[in-house]
Amino acid sequence: MKPTIKNAWLATVLLTAITGTAACGGNGNNSATPADNGANGATQASSQGADKTGDSGEPLSIQMFAGLYNEVPDMNDAFWTEWQKQTNTKLNVEWVPSGDLDTKLDLLLASAQLPEVLAAPDFKRPTLINAIKGGAFWDLTPFLGDFSKYPNLKNNVPENAYKYRTIDGKIYSLPGSRSQIDPGIKIRKDWLDKLNIPVPTTLDEYADALVKITKGDPDGNGRADTLGLIGGGVIISDGDASFASAFGAMEPTYNDEGGLIYTNLNPGYTDAIAYFRKMYEMGALSKEFSVMKRTQAQDLFTTGRAASYTRSIWWDKEWEDLIKKNGQPDAKILNLTLKGPKAYAVNLTLGGTGSFLISKKVPEEKVWKLLDYFEKTASTEMSDLAYYGIEGVHHTVEGGQKVLTEQGVKEVNTTSKNAGVLATQKWGKVISASGDKAYNDAKIAEVQNFGEIGSIDPFAYLISDTWNDVWAKYQNEWKSTVTQAIVGQITMDQYKQFVDKINNLPEAKKAYKEFAENFKAMNP
Template sequence: MKRNQRILKPLCAAVLTTALLTACGAKEEAKTGSAAAEDKSAAPLPISLVVQQVGEVPGKDSPIQQAMEKYTNTKLDFQWIPSAAFDDKINVMVASGELPKAMRLKWNASTLNSTRDGLFHEIGPLLKDYPNLSALNQMYYDNVKVDGKIYGLPLYRDIGRAGIVFRKDWMDKLGLKVPVTLDDWYNVSKEIATKDPDGNKQNDTYALFLDKSFTGPGSANTMTRLAVSQGAPNKWGMINGKMTPDFMTKEYMDTLKLFRKLYAEKLINQDFSVAQTTDNDNKWNNGKLGLRIAVASTAEGYNDLVKKSTPSAVTDVAPMTGPKGILLPGEPGNNGLYVFPKSSVKTEAELKRILKFFDQLLDAPMANLLARGIEGTHYEKADGGKVKWKDLTAFQKDVKPYRDMLPSFEVGGKASPLQNPELTDKMWKIVDENLKYSVPNPALTLNSPTYTEKGAELDNMMIDSQTKYVMGKIDDAAWQAEVDKWMKAGGSKVIDEYTAEYNKLNKK
């Protein structure tokens, strides 16, 4: 999904238009009230940044970079590293100690180890001094904590992405509503699979099409999204004083039993254990699929795809709603994070000035610059205080590399709203509102030595067991035996370690 097409919360369009002109060097700078003006008498602050390459590497004469430098009174030196070489290059830089002022890291074991080794400044206590950084939802920061402390600024991405994309024309034809309870999901699945909604007199349609990634270690899969909507925890939950994996809860098992029933009655595809995500896509694209538990912001794209085979198709989108209302798993909310090496950022004063630069990137002028580009070049005004693309190809080339690698992208709804189709407006409204219904994973940043060592093995054990259970290859007793096996293989230690870590970090 192209995030540049996002519809944002209205925020005084006239002011934003003025703000954008500021970013592009217009004479309205004094009207923005930005902190940039405070530094005009000082020399520009040099900031070296190491980032992952996105598309073509922008030239140092890029008008986008020049606008950022002017607004923030900085001199930016980007080192763009190709994706294929990124991890290796970062490891070499860390080992050599030759580090930039700010570096974008992926959230992985190497990042955790470097942070715990004391390579980077802690920034959590300083964030309160920055109006934009401190105004962001705390979950963004909670999801990148190391041992309960904040060392990095996330590259913000949506936390509440899940939604139901569905064929509204089929649902209307069969008199169906968007499912809420597991019984609803069963009934919708049965009706669509047996009542020939496409009218070709064949039973060749499904409500849901599963592939082998229907469950997994992350939060962005069908099983987790549906189970959380029914009240299950997001991967882990603190239950009766102990960290508990989702598959040990009733709500999760009820959802798994639904898939088992659908499989037994041939209401979902029988080859799901070997099916690929592309098979799922093809089923939708060919007009044979009724619902997708997916990313809500993909609805417009799905609509375009199905209309190629079925021009009469009508696509709609709805939030993940269960018996207790809208609930969905919160996702990490970042595409990596920026850290600030102690070896290159020597003083707290310098650290604070660099943090100010990142705070300024969340001002309306910079948010608009990175989300829309330059008026007259990349976009132009439209009706109703909105804007429309003038040259999206130029935007992808000129702006996207910065947009994707700076933690300012459209956070807070400060960019001028785009003129979009009704479905696009609706899908982004759902994503925006999803944040307050997102269930966090309390174990996301907890330290478990056992999981670090055996996590992949333990995850695969339960993925395989869930697949066997859905296919009817094991019964309830055998399922419990698989859970017991997981406990003995290290799962019990993971539970104990997560519980101890959670309690340590959440002392009252």
């Protein structure tokens, strides 16, 4: 199911903004808001936003909370110096390691000690939704108006970006533009070749291939100690959405009352858990899957100790190089196209799940300037800088393809793309900035059809306050029960009984009704 934007919806939001009917919620001390100025809101955006970021004048100081996906960056290095120069800003960023990001974010929201800008990886995280509804962030709808002053924020983001992030018809966050094609189920192609194993095309063939690899000593160390599938908890973190897609878990599934059942608790997802149970019994799934952290999983894969892992496709070149440095010079990573019982094991993102929110403590005058900054970051020029850095310093041009230098690999990475909206790119999470044209052309060909065969989880954008309360009570117990089912501590029938218990709660049924209504409104 691939959601599509409806022009009527966008027209309604824009009309609301222009007429000033959408008020800025909040507990801030600002007495004047764009909505107070009625129909003059768009005009005010023009006058107050005239001092564009990047023009002459003092740099705009921005305090930001954002995710860290690489080494902590030196904000005075060549890349960040150029980024701040082109945007005429001084960035003061609290970089939080990705593995701790959700926990730190929840603590930050609870403390109410918000930075000026919050970069959140998931725009619908319940704690974030609650903070928004509690007035912690600016309603940006009247600021953005008809987007005439922000053409990059209108035209360079995924087409569904604002539609799916509205709360009560209002826009509180700007998207972190990324491509729909993102995660891939990776396997060591060189190990398949070494052991004469055909490239698997189905989930069953994939499981069989992993068993053969774990028993076949592909790294040549004389021991059968190679791990099969790994991940940060696998079924509760890296990769579960891709595998669950193959069992139809992403297709809208309704209960007898017409309520839309939460993805993790629908029959397709339960079938995916049964598959992981089989993988565990066969030895294809790492015995440590339930306690493995993301950083540990990445280290295991890049040191050549594991056969399969699911993460963003653009890591492949960097990880191949690391594996080669770790004594396996023939390393080659392949992203698989695996057919399941009901669909392919390909998960598509909404293409902009990340969010940039502005604290209500920020004065209105600065909100305009921050929006000018984000407008600048959504330009193709700044996006090119985020992906490739400075020519001659961070990249060279070889055969028409920009290729990162050693300094570029160090300074231009996932973290460097996390301080601005950026223009969306179809292959942005597929191609490697350190790969040459031939490498990237081959990588695109590898996943060329993902956009057509992949599935999107509708709960990536659906919101229910009732469900937030229900899931907060049962999520940890569900995770524990999933692990017990996979490792064989309980039967699958016992797992299904647990799922039925949650699905039959009156409050869960109420939430499912809300989800169904929300889904219908989003996809009329």
